[in-house]
Amino acid sequence: MEQLLIHCANAIETxxxxxxxxxxxxxxxxxxxxGDSNQRLTCGFLRALISRAARTGCCKMITAMANSTANLTIxxxxxxxxxxxxxxxxxxxxxxxxSAANAAILEAIEGFSVVHIVxxxxxxxMQMPTLIDAIANRPEGPPFIKLTVAGxxxxxxxxxxxxxxELGSKLVNFAxxxxxxxxxxxxxxxxxxxxxxxxxxxxxxxxxxxxxxEGEALVINCHMMLHYTPEEVNPNPYNTFESSSVxxxxxxxxxxxxxxxxxDPTLVVLIDEDADFTSNNLICRLRSAFNFMWIPYxxxxxxxxxxxxxxxxxxxDISWKIENVIAQxxxxxxxxxxxxxxxxxxxxxxxxxxxxxxxxxxxxxxSMLDEHAAGWGLKKEEEDLVLTWKGHNVVxxxxxxxx
Amino acid sequence: xSIHDDTSSSAxxxxxxxxxxxxxSLPGNPDPDAEVIALSPTTLMATNRFVCEICNKGFQxxxxxxxxRRGHNLPWKLRQRSGKEVRKxxxxxxxxxxxxxxxxxxxxxxxxxxxxxxRKHGEKKWKCEKCGKKYAVQSDWKAHLKTCGTKEYRCxxxxxxxxxxxxxxxxAFCDALAEESSRVVQMVPSLISAEEQQPKLxxxxxxxDSPTPTSPPTPIIISAQIQIQGQELPxxxxxxxxxxxxxxxxxxxxxNGTSMFAxxxxxxxxxxxxxQRQQQQQQQQQHTSFADLINAMARSERSMTNVEPIxxxxxxxxxxxxxxxxxxxxxxxxxxxxxxxxxxxxxxxxASLLRGLGVSLSSNTSSGQQQHQQENVHWNRLMExxxxxxxxxxxxxxxxxxxxxxxxxxxxxxxLGMGVxxxxxxxxxxFSALLNSIGDRLDVAAGTWGDGNYSExxxx
Numbered sequence: 001m002e003q004l005l006i007h008c009a010n011a012i013e014t015x016x017x018x019x020x021x022x023x024x025x026x027x028x029x030x031x032x033x034x035g036d037s038n039q040r041l042t043c044g045f046l047r048a049l050i051s052r053a054a055r056t057g058c059c060k061m062i063t064a065m066a067n068s069t070a071n072l073t074i075x076x077x078x079x080x081x082x083x084x085x086x087x088x089x090x091x092x093x094x095x096x097x098x099s100a101a102n103a104a105i106l107e108a109i110e111g112f113s114v115v116h117i118v119x120x121x122x123x124x125x126m127q128m129p130t131l132i133d134a135i136a137n138r139p140e141g142p143p144f145i146k147l148t149v150a151g152x153x154x155x156x157x158x159x160x161x162x163x164x165x166e167l168g169s170k171l172v173n174f175a176x177x178x179x180x181x182x183x184x185x186x187x188x189x190x191x192x193x194x195x196x197x198x199x200x201x202x203x204x205x206x207x208x209x210x211x212x213x214e215g216e217a218l219v220i221n222c223h224m225m226l227h228y229t230p231e232e233v234n235p236n237p238y239n240t241f242e243s244s245s246v247x248x249x250x251x252x253x254x255x256x257x258x259x260x261x262x263x264d265p266t267l268v269v270l271i272d273e274d275a276d277f278t279s280n281n282l283i284c285r286l287r288s289a290f291n292f293m294w295i296p297y298x299x300x301x302x303x304x305x306x307x308x309x310x311x312x313x314x315x316x317d318i319s320w321k322i323e324n325v326i327a328q329x330x331x332x333x334x335x336x337x338x339x340x341x342x343x344x345x346x347x348x349x350x351x352x353x354x355x356x357x358x359x360x361x362x363x364x365x366x367s368m369l370d371e372h373a374a375g376w377g378l379k380k381e382e383e384d385l386v387l388t389w390k391g392h393n394v395v396x397x398x399x400x401x402x403x
Numbered sequence: 404x405s406i407h408d409d410t411s412s413s414a415x416x417x418x419x420x421x422x423x424x425x426x427x428s429l430p431g432n433p434d435p436d437a438e439v440i441a442l443s444p445t446t447l448m449a450t451n452r453f454v455c456e457i458c459n460k461g462f463q464x465x466x467x468x469x470x471x472r473r474g475h476n477l478p479w480k481l482r483q484r485s486g487k488e489v490r491k492x493x494x495x496x497x498x499x500x501x502x503x504x505x506x507x508x509x510x511x512x513x514x515x516x517x518x519x520x521x522r523k524h525g526e527k528k529w530k531c532e533k534c535g536k537k538y539a540v541q542s543d544w545k546a547h548l549k550t551c552g553t554k555e556y557r558c559x560x561x562x563x564x565x566x567x568x569x570x571x572x573x574x575a576f577c578d579a580l581a582e583e584s585s586r587v588v589q590m591v592p593s594l595i596s597a598e599e600q601q602p603k604l605x606x607x608x609x610x611x612d613s614p615t616p617t618s619p620p621t622p623i624i625i626s627a628q629i630q631i632q633g634q635e636l637p638x639x640x641x642x643x644x645x646x647x648x649x650x651x652x653x654x655x656x657x658x659n660g661t662s663m664f665a666x667x668x669x670x671x672x673x674x675x676x677x678x679q680r681q682q683q684q685q686q687q688q689q690h691t692s693f694a695d696l697i698n699a700m701a702r703s704e705r706s707m708t709n710v711e712p713i714x715x716x717x718x719x720x721x722x723x724x725x726x727x728x729x730x731x732x733x734x735x736x737x738x739x740x741x742x743x744x745x746x747x748x749x750x751x752x753x754a755s756l757l758r759g760l761g762v763s764l765s766s767n768t769s770s771g772q773q774q775h776q777q778e779n780v781h782w783n784r785l786m787e788x789x790x791x792x793x794x795x796x797x798x799x800x801x802x803x804x805x806x807x808x809x810x811x812x813x814x815x816x817x818x819l820g821m822g823v824x825x826x827x828x829x830x831x832x833x834f835s836a837l838l839n840s841i842g843d844r845l846d847v848a849a850g851t852w853g854d855g856n857y858s859e860x861x862x863x
Contacts, residue, residue, distance in 0.1 A: 081576040082573065085569075085572045085575075086569070089566075089572065128575070129574070129575035129576070130568050167576075170576050173580060173581055174575035303535075372535075
């Protein structure tokens with residue numbers, strides 16, 4: 001199936017409409033949207049290719065086909081906050097990062113009376129309740145927590161039907177019930193420019209209140225968010241100097257990390273999916289995505305029944321990501337996962353030093369994984385933790401301090 | 404040490420000699436003289452090869468089958484223990500990379516290595532239908548089934564959770580929490596609005612007026628201390644005081660861990676009798692309860708001194724300090740308290756506000772006694788209107804009290820904590836309860852349980 005998809009992608013890229021249509025027809029027959037996990041995966045890519053063909057307008061037939069097929073549009077669900085909480089809870093995909101990060105943060109803020117947490121997360125603060133709860137129960141008594149989030153981030157799934165202000169008031173309320181003082185702040189800032197305004201605000205705050213930052217821990221929690229930052233030096237879709245982006249200091253990713261470094265944070269936690277969707281070559285990206293996105297399809301049977309509404313939401317969100325990787329280009333293409341090695345290199349270039357997760361953190365993650373299907377695993381790679389599914393890397397967790 | 408190969412040793416699994424009951428050797432620390440046996444996964448997992456012809460029940464060992472046959476009144480024979488000492492056997496895990504694959508980390512009994520192999524390298528085919536947890540060994544699964552569901556978390560919205568994390572995340576965003584907080588605020592609007600206007604000022608004045616040589620912290624610390632004390636007391640006391648203090652700490656800190664709930668729960672079973680007795684012996688017991696209180700305070704001192712002033716400022720700006728301090732005012736002004744504290748700290752060498760406070764509060768009780776009795780009457784009337792049989796029942800969650808829910812589980816106590824406070828108002832209940840507990844332990848119930856009622860009394 002991978003080969004067929006690649007042939008199809010090649011045909012679309014070379015404007016070979018006849019061949020493309022033939023392969024699409026074949027794929028359409030062998031990959032029903034309600035098939036097994038591999039068929040559903042292929043179907044996701046098939047739709048993405050049709051969408052790409054329609055977008056580039058390479059062949060009119062396909063465009064017509066795409067327009068006539070109503071089911072091509074992906075209906076990503078807008079979650080209520082309660083729905084999202086239980087949705088995220090179904091699988092270790094996010095919980096892995098939550099547990100590892102919470103444990104690392106808890107250790108890093110020991111002794112601080114004020115803790116400033118900057119939560120850059122694609123999960124809309126879903127990690128925060130458990131973190132607040134853990135902080136509330138720390139032996140020396142809870143610190144005061146300042147929580148800053150970036151508003152107006154890329155509109156990517158999972159999407160929330162609640163404003164961040166309302167979300168914040170819920171969190172403040174919850175913290176109060178745990179006897180923790182919490183100050184919630186939203187800074188309108190987008191991943192598209194490397195959170196420039198967020199960084200600027202943090203920097204100004206540090207300059208204006210230098211005495212305020214004494215005894216205040218600054219924790220930057222990056223959970224599956226940084227890969228939405230453009231990685232290219234020049235956000236030009238046809239830029240061929242992609243290899244320079246990791247080392248070049250002018251890429252938004254590097255600029256962001258360097259700016260973080262200047263803030264001298266107590267801890268930076270970087271958690272993301274371990275795959276490479278950055279290539280400008282469609283075929284490379286297709287291969288890479290096909291060899292990663294099977295995992296969410298493969299795991300879903302272990303926690304959601306067929307026909308379940310949550311399962312539809314879940315698969316729609318995966319389809320959305322596949323579509324974004326395959327059909328979109330330029331700034332529209334936001335799902336730009338980078339493998340762990342690349343992030344590690346970027347962090348080191350920005351003068352951060354990786355720190356290992358403690359035994360407590362590891363056992364925390366392990367016991368969390370025990371609550372899920374047997375296929376999930378934990379791997380230690382140097383200082384880092386990696387969530388695996390049937391031995392394949394899924395999500396990595398890294399912790400950093402300035403060096 | 405000799406290592407058998409797979410084929411030779413597989414025949415030995417059924418050998419009755421090995422089954423003579425021996426003391427289980429420690430894992431990974433076998434007798435060096437023991438015979439090391441390596442079994443293939445299939446042989447290892449081959450179970451119940453000896454089948455009873457009557458009922459088809461299978462056994463791992465012939466000897467067990469023979470014992471079983473006795474039950475059917477069939478002829479049976481047990482191998483007699485042979486005269487010479489049987490050589491000890493240890494078993495290694497067939498998985499190559501496993502630590503127990505090495506002969507020096509072999510396990511001492513066959514069942515042990517079987518379970519190890521299943522748990523670590525086998526498929527988890529036993530799934531708990533309730534929580535989805537999977538087990539490779541059936542006995543593990545059965546053990547889990549016994550406890551699964553007993554430790555579950557219930558939100559006020561009715562949703563049940565098997566995992567604490569899930570519950571916490573849900574709880575934070577659930578409207579039930581928001582509703583409760585707002586309800587508490589509505590119950591005591593006058594108190595809060597009055598306090599909100601000049602919260603900081605009162606605290607600062609109180610701190611400055613007090614001529615204490617030990618420069619005591621602001622009243623915020625007092626509220627924080629209540630919380631700590633609430634957490635520590637249940638560990639020491641049993642019966643009503645631990646229960647009530649426990650619940651007051653729940654309403655303020657909430658989620659102090661299961662141990663506290665457990666304590667709370669266990670103490671509630673003895674509650675009814677305990678309560679009666681305590682009512683009678685109240686006068687005699689007063690001095691001991693003071694001692695406990697002061698002890699707890701002394702124990703909490705260390706953690707309190709770690710609190711840096713910066714956090715106090717920030718938390719007061721958050722509006723929490725004023726709410727904690729609120730119920731303090733009607734009973735005794737903060738200034739007076741701090742003066743008392745100063746007197747006490749002058750008297751005792753190692754004095755601090757915390758210890759001083761405890762003593763000063765206790766010295767205040769005689770004057771406050773009358774007031775407490777008044778409240779007692781009120782409390783009793785309240786109970787009558789609830790139509791409950793008695794205090795014990797009420798506290799145990801019986802009767803028709805909606806606040807306690809219908810089932811006397813730990814969950815409902817958690818719900819109680821949230822139900823009373825949910826938000827900042829909770830600390831108030833806990834705190835005022837504590838004040839009263841010095842004069843009259845029973846009043847703790849009133850304060851903690853019915854925050855709104857209590858506030859009304861104060862107003863009137």
